[in-house]
Amino acid sequence: MPLSNIDDLFQYEELSACRDAGWPDCFNTGLFVLTPSLETYKALIRRACDDGSFDGGDQGLLNAHFSTWSHGDIRKHIPFSYNVNPNASYTYLPAYKHFADQVKMVHFLGAVKPWHYQYANGRVQGQNLTEHTLKFLEQWHKVADIVKQTYYQPTAEMKAGSAKKEGTNVVPTTLTNPEILRYGRQMIVDGVGLPGQEGLKKSKVLIVGLGALGCPSSHYLAAAGVGTLGLVDDDVVDASNLHRQILHSEKEIGVHKVDSAISRLHAVNQHVSLIPHKVDLNASNALSIIQQYDLVLDCTDNATTRYLINDCCVLLNKVLVSGAALRFEGQVSTYNYKGGPCYRCINPSPPDPETTLNCFEAGVLGPVTGVVGSLQAAEAIKILASDESAYAGKLMLVCPWDGIMKAIKLRPRRKDCVVCGDNPTVTSPIDYVKFCGSGKNKQYSNASTESERITCRQLRDSSYKHLIDVRPSVEFGICALENSVCVPFMDLVSDKVDLSPHIPEDPAEPVYLLCRAGINSQVAVQHLKAKYPEHCFKDIVGGLMGWTSDIDPNFPMY
């Protein structure tokens, strides 16, 4: 315990210390001056491992290492006033009394320490203590009291004495010391801190969809110490998921995504409570699932489920962090946050299913979904830890391909919004498949009649002369049938390209239209028939996916 300023110790060089009274001229290691050094540290560790310590403690080890201290440079001998043992039996009492004012530092030497004594009303209780020992012990307790009052706020539970334990002179918290060590690197970030980490620990987050967005976001939230994660999906892992759905690996192909995610997330953080919901989220189960959580991440892949989740979040007053990605672009926003807009305020009418694209049709880059999922996780952490949002009332546009990331300002809540407006008409979940005109999986209607179509087998057995592949050229570049030509669907139906080279002079020669799954080729047939009514156009049932499954298993699928 320092009794006055001891800055003058800085003028001493390594290793300076006070003498331990009597033979054999050892220094006392209650106080010493040394220069912090990794080399000294390593040398001490080496010595401890090789030779041990002659007294079994720090004093023996340090005296063996700095063995020239006793007979070396006398300037490295620090006066006793910096290392005073208040024990009377150890001190020359009359001299002590005479020079007491010069004591700089007290060393409470021995097994019994100040905190072992009872202390009340400014007095220490103890037997066989000298007057000056008692004085130092009481001074120590007075300082300890000030420290406690300044930094230590006991909870009601601790005041009642139920949580008294050794070594609790710290801020009371729901976190254990191993948790503080584990999450320390994020806790020392401004805006998180101890309250933020406690907030994460007590939070329950629902992640709907364990695909390309749910994988990174759930990983970061589990790793960050969110107490409970609910996981919703009803699909199994497919090989075509692996380029972007980073929780799943090759050995999980065919495994339920919820099981695969739980196994991985448990390995990341065994302390997170992981709640499986192996269901297709729909109007009949969504409310009962969502109401168990504080915050929802929309990581789904279709407009129908997005309207369902939004409405339930508004009805249950839950914050919704929404992410979406397609091709090389992503979008992130937070809905229903402190009076801000909901998904319906921004998108009051569902898009025509014919105009929306999904990842199967349009593709998506893995890292793009990683960015979007990570932004969703960062936003969830911010809201749960600091009760502030980065993306409420904004739409974050992300395009890593073009190097663009920007937040745009959205409109405020719509007073006439049917679900979050002043006079809502949607007061419970509705029929979202009907509302959006399409379910989770797109339904396609056949445009062609049977006479306008042929099967892959019929195509193989025919000696076709005119085969037009209407896939985008990038897909045609991946794989194509022999003697086929590429006229992308968008070019074909918008009449942007000259089709005449592909139209035979003899109208009786059939022209076959081919695509990936047998949908666009039907529309192309209708378009060409209207343009060239004399000619014969046929589409190929099942497209190239049908070709692989029925004709040539070695033809690549993607």
Add this chain to the structure above:
Amino acid sequence: MNITIELAGGAELLFGNQRKHEVTLPESDKQWTMATLLPWIRDNLLQERGELFMQGKSVRPGILVLVNDADWELAGELDYVIENKDNIMFISTLHGG
């Protein structure tokens, strides 16, 4: 009057897959507003069927309109008077994931 028209979220597919268009609007007696700009874009820039871009006098559902990086609702929607060097952006709402 010179303005920038930007497309994102897949809306560029309706405009020849070009995400940024620097355009000069023809001189006119009347002020250019969003109500007059939308049909002009449809007739001069759009490369696909008009109904994929417009519905009635406005844009079709699923396309967000931004005037200088803010929702056009904050600017007056169809009544917004276009100014020189404005940035008008059309973004398709994404659903994939």
